[in-house]
Amino acid sequence: METVITLAAGALLIALGMLLIHRLNAQHDARIAAYHFSDPFPAISRPPGDGHHSSTGQAPSRRVTGYRP
Structure with missing residues (x-):
């Protein structure tokens, strides 16, 4: 009975x-x-637009994510 309780x-x-x-x-x-x-x-x-590099021929800017390998 104690076990049940x-x-x-x-x-x-x-x-x-x-x-x-x-x-x-x-x-x-x-x-x-x-x-x-x-x-x-x-x-x-993200930068405005579709996220791809600009049409001026410049390299896309690097996003800062806080991750370091």
């Missing part, structure tokens, strides 16, 4: 933990949806 208590704790995590995720998703993100930094945004 222990298993039921464990299952109840797991269910409560799952419910808590689900509610926290929903709250976090609501915050993200309500937050207005700003425009990206100019250094990492």
Whole structure:
């Protein structure tokens, strides 16, 4: 009988933990949806146009991504 009670208590704790995590995720998703993100930094945004080099014959400018191999 004690084993059944222990298993039921464990299952109840797991269910409560799952419910808590689900509610926290929903709250976090609501915050993200309500937050207005700003425009990206100019250094990492794409130049106007189709993203290809300009028609003046100059080499395309290198985009800064923050990645270093």
